[in-house]
Amino acid sequence: MSIIDLDNNLGFMEHVESECEFYFNLNISPVSHQSKSAAAKERKRELQASIRDVLKSINFYIVGDITFHLQWNLHEHKRIETDGAADIDNILKPIIDGFTGFDALLIDDNQIDDVQAQWAHYYDYHNDKFTVTITYEPGQLIPKDSLFLLQLEQNIYMPIKIHSDKESREAELEKVLSAYEIRKEAIESDGYDRATRRKNRMQRFFHVSRIDDDFQKGDQNEYLEQAL
Structure with missing residues (x-):
């Protein structure tokens, strides 16, 4: 098991190789895939660049099928009593894209066999974040x-x-x-x-x-x- 504290206060990641599991606890606010403004597109680029910064510390790819579990942590008032929070299905794609590609962890997002998304109340009203848990099959890591x-x-x-x-x-x-x-x-x-x-x-x-x-x-x- 290895736990790595990430630079720039991005959070931490953990790899439990014996259980074929990665856990990413990231102090990054998600962005909706449906947002089309120039500011939103820039936010997507920043989100994916931050995820790839996290993945620089990993020196191998997952090459087989995975499960991808996202938990979005944000304040309950924002989530259910305002119109400012994105739909949870719309925040999935920009995050998944951050984990995919040459400078990431996955070769392609079609490796995802099972995807789950949920939200949970988070005490900090002004700063939401998310966690990602990825599980993979044994023998599916290549440097x-x-x-x-x-x-x-x-x-x-x-x-x-x-x-x-x-x-x-x-x-x-x-x-x-x-x-x-x-x-x-x-x-x-x-x-x-x-x-x-x-x-x-x-x-x-x-x-x-x-x-x-x-x-x-x-x-x-x-x-x-x-x-x-």
């Missing part, structure tokens, strides 16, 4: 400097770890390709209802349109030639 997005088909890429020696990279590649072929054969024979990725217990993959351009990606030969 940021070791992540490679392997091209499986024209537009399909899978996260894979760059090992320091070529023999290990060859073994990793064989394992990934074998699992993907088994899945394709199962789909051809049984259809998607019986042969989803989950039923085959294989690593999740991504459409190229969902991958930030800054991520390192390429084909099998390019993966094998990688060196740390």
